[in-house]
Amino acid sequence: MDILCPQCQHQMTTTDSGLFCPQCQQHFTACCPDCHHPLNVLKACGAIDYFCQQGHGLISKKRLLWLPSPPANQ
Ligand SMILES: [Zn+2]
Numbered sequence: 001m002d003i004l005c006p007q008c009q010h011q012m013t014t015t016d017s018g019l020f021c022p023q024c025q026q027h028f029t030a031c032c033p034d035c036h037h038p039l040n041v042l043k044a045c046g047a048i049d050y051f052c053q054q055g056h057g058l059i060s061k062k063r064l065l066w067l068p069s070p071p072a073n074q
């Protein structure tokens with residue numbers, strides 16, 4: 001995936017839960033562009049699908065909204 005950081009335009013790396021920008025030291029979570037809720041990540045056969053549990057269904061990768069993740073320990 002070639003997704004650039006919305007903050008610094010650095011190329012981000014893929015993690016289990018989303019993306020990580022090594023430049024900002026910031027994790028990003030895939031969110032629904034319609035309701036801004038975090039998406040369920042469905043991994044199957046090497047493909048990754050993003051599913052909104054709020055009723056918006058599968059979200060195309062082009063429409064994903066990447067929001068900074070809150071710190072894991074909060
Ligand atoms: Zn960044």
Ligand SMILES: [Zn+2]
Nearest residue numbers: 032035052056
């Ligand atoms: Zn949604």
